[in-house]
Amino acid sequence: MAMTNEPGDRPVEHDPHPDYLPPRKPWAEPYWEALPDGKLLLQHCEQCNAFAYPPVDERCSVCKSPTSWREASGQARLWSWIVFHHEFFAGYPLPAPYTVLMLELAEGIRMLATLAGAEPADLACDAPMEFLSREVAPGVFIPGFAPA
Amino acid sequence: MADRNHVLRGAASVIGVGSTDYAALRATGQPVAPLELASRAIRLALEDCQLDISDIDGLMTMNLLWDELALRESMQDLRVIAEYSAGGRWVVPALLQATESLAVGSADAIVVVLALSQLASYADSAAPGANTAFEAMHATGGPGAHSALMARRYSHEFGDCGAALREIAISNRSNANLNSRAVYQNRITADDYHAARYIADPLRLFDYCMVNDGAVALVLSRTAEHSAGRAVSIGGLAASARQGTHYSAPDFYFRQSQDAAAEMFAMADLTAADIDLIQIYDNYTPSVLFALDGFGFTERGSAGRFVEEGNITRSGSLPLNTSGGHTSEAYMQGMNLVAEAVTQLRGEAGERQVAGAATACFMCVTPLAGGCVLWR
Numbered sequence: 001m002a003m004t005n006e007p008g009d010r011p012v013e014h015d016p017h018p019d020y021l022p023p024r025k026p027w028a029e030p031y032w033e034a035l036p037d038g039k040l041l042l043q044h045c046e047q048c049n050a051f052a053y054p055p056v057d058e059r060c061s062v063c064k065s066p067t068s069w070r071e072a073s074g075q076a077r078l079w080s081w082i083v084f085h086h087e088f089f090a091g092y093p094l095p096a097p098y099t100v101l102m103l104e105l106a107e108g109i110r111m112l113a114t115l116a117g118a119e120p121a122d123l124a125c126d127a128p129m130e131f132l133s134r135e136v137a138p139g140v141f142i143p144g145f146a147p148a
Numbered sequence: 149m150a151d152r153n154h155v156l157r158g159a160a161s162v163i164g165v166g167s168t169d170y171a172a173l174r175a176t177g178q179p180v181a182p183l184e185l186a187s188r189a190i191r192l193a194l195e196d197c198q199l200d201i202s203d204i205d206g207l208m209t210m211n212l213l214w215d216e217l218a219l220r221e222s223m224q225d226l227r228v229i230a231e232y233s234a235g236g237r238w239v240v241p242a243l244l245q246a247t248e249s250l251a252v253g254s255a256d257a258i259v260v261v262l263a264l265s266q267l268a269s270y271a272d273s274a275a276p277g278a279n280t281a282f283e284a285m286h287a288t289g290g291p292g293a294h295s296a297l298m299a300r301r302y303s304h305e306f307g308d309c310g311a312a313l314r315e316i317a318i319s320n321r322s323n324a325n326l327n328s329r330a331v332y333q334n335r336i337t338a339d340d341y342h343a344a345r346y347i348a349d350p351l352r353l354f355d356y357c358m359v360n361d362g363a364v365a366l367v368l369s370r371t372a373e374h375s376a377g378r379a380v381s382i383g384g385l386a387a388s389a390r391q392g393t394h395y396s397a398p399d400f401y402f403r404q405s406q407d408a409a410a411e412m413f414a415m416a417d418l419t420a421a422d423i424d425l426i427q428i429y430d431n432y433t434p435s436v437l438f439a440l441d442g443f444g445f446t447e448r449g450s451a452g453r454f455v456e457e458g459n460i461t462r463s464g465s466l467p468l469n470t471s472g473g474h475t476s477e478a479y480m481q482g483m484n485l486v487a488e489a490v491t492q493l494r495g496e497a498g499e500r501q502v503a504g505a506a507t508a509c510f511m512c513v514t515p516l517a518g519g520c521v522l523w524r
Contacts, residue, residue, distance in 0.1 A: 022281035054282040080301040083349035092287040100288040125304035
């Protein structure tokens with residue numbers, strides 16, 4: 001999952017919380033702590049069985065009950081994807097071209113993620129995908145998916 | 149379901165239109181303050197309907213602080229006031245509020261005005277549902293990226309729409325070629341379209357709206373008092389919202405578009421087949437396909453073929469964005485499209501006039517969808 005030696009990569013300074021990451025919130029810490037272990041955690045409502053992503057600091061948006069963390073199955077269906085051929089965001093470690101996915105998780109919610117360990121040519125709408133944590137800079141992990 | 153006695157059917161009319169010269173503003177290279185742009189558009193709109201600023205008792209602003217504008221324009225004794233954070237998805241809700249206010253007599257003459265300027269800052273990528281914080285870590289963000297995701301998915305579900313998107317961009321530019329106010333008037337070919345860089349593959353440069361300076365002002369009043377002359381009536385209008393976690397929607401906003409269309413056409417007592425020309429909020433070209441399907445101008449999934457068959461060109465069966473749309477005339481967040489609909493229905497569109505145009509429909513399809521039928 002690491003990609004620090006790919007051609008075109010630039011040296012990045014070690015910053016455990018670069019600007020492109022969302023602000024760290026105490027209530028989302030389990031999500032961030034699980035990524036380096038290759039795990040995707042989702043908030044789950046024990047009452048109505050709904051999952052939530054991105055993490056919410058409120059109760060379940062469906063029934064307002066408290067949520068708890070569950071490890072996701074990591075299984076998803078690819079809804080669509082886009083390829084950025086130019087770099088629009090200064091300071092982002094992945095070089096263009098890079099690929100962004102919209103997935104439908106087995107848990108019934110939609111999620112944006114980065115393509116990991118594959119090329120856009122490998123992709124097809126509705127293809128099965130599996131979760132793969134992607135280290136985009138030393139110690140910085142974001143959610144990725146690869147064709148299953 | 150049609151209701152020819154609907155209280156709002158034809159109750160209000162657009163009696164005045166004012167638009168800045170987008171090409172001239174671009175040519176100067178000098179950014180102009182939003183208030184100054186709004187002021188220019190309001191003056192033009194008042195001249196157009198021969199009203200004085202003292203006749204105005206309602207003000208609805210987009211991207212503008214209403215109190216700053218009222219002070220600058222010496223607008224006193226305002227009875228109806230609203231301030232919208234943007235145009236686009238707010239255009240139909242604003243026109244609806246204006247229509248209702250006029251119908252019940254809360255106001256007699258309302259200015260609806262939008263201004264956009266490089267001197268102001270806007271957060272388009274923070275549109276509701278964009279979830280920007282969790283998009284930035286993937287170096288993507290905002291409606292433009294979600295539109296590209298939806299374009300690829302639409303092709304998967306209904307057949308490749310790439311050629312249709314190209315034809316929309318080319319048609320818009322062809323219309324702008326006949327509009328001296330348009331920012332981009334040079335025609336483009338299929339080769340030009342494909343040679344342009346990708347913004348978010350599968351969408352390219354000409355699929356995206358521009359960013360430019362300008363303002364549009366509309367003056368609305370009761371039809372009963374302004375039925376003569378150049379007034380253009382609001383026949384029916386409706387909005388419907390269906391907010392999701394992401395800006396993109398799995399159904400391409402079909403459900404809320406259908407809901408808005410049903411209410412709009414019922415109020416107007418018309419169907420899609422009765423509409424002579426359309427103005428669609430083309431922040432990105434795929435929005436045109438989603439609106440055609442969602443508002444029932446095409447059978448679901450067939451908008452791409454409808455476009456490829458040439459129907460949306462100026463000489464086609466349903467001319468689209470006749471002033472050049474947001475990709476070629478100006479990005480005035482839908483307000484320039486409403487202004488163009490009025491100009492066409494008045495028969496004052498010059499070289500780009502659609503012969504015999506008597507009905508028009510403006511549509512904006514986003515998580516908040518809205519449509520408005522206008523007739524002369």
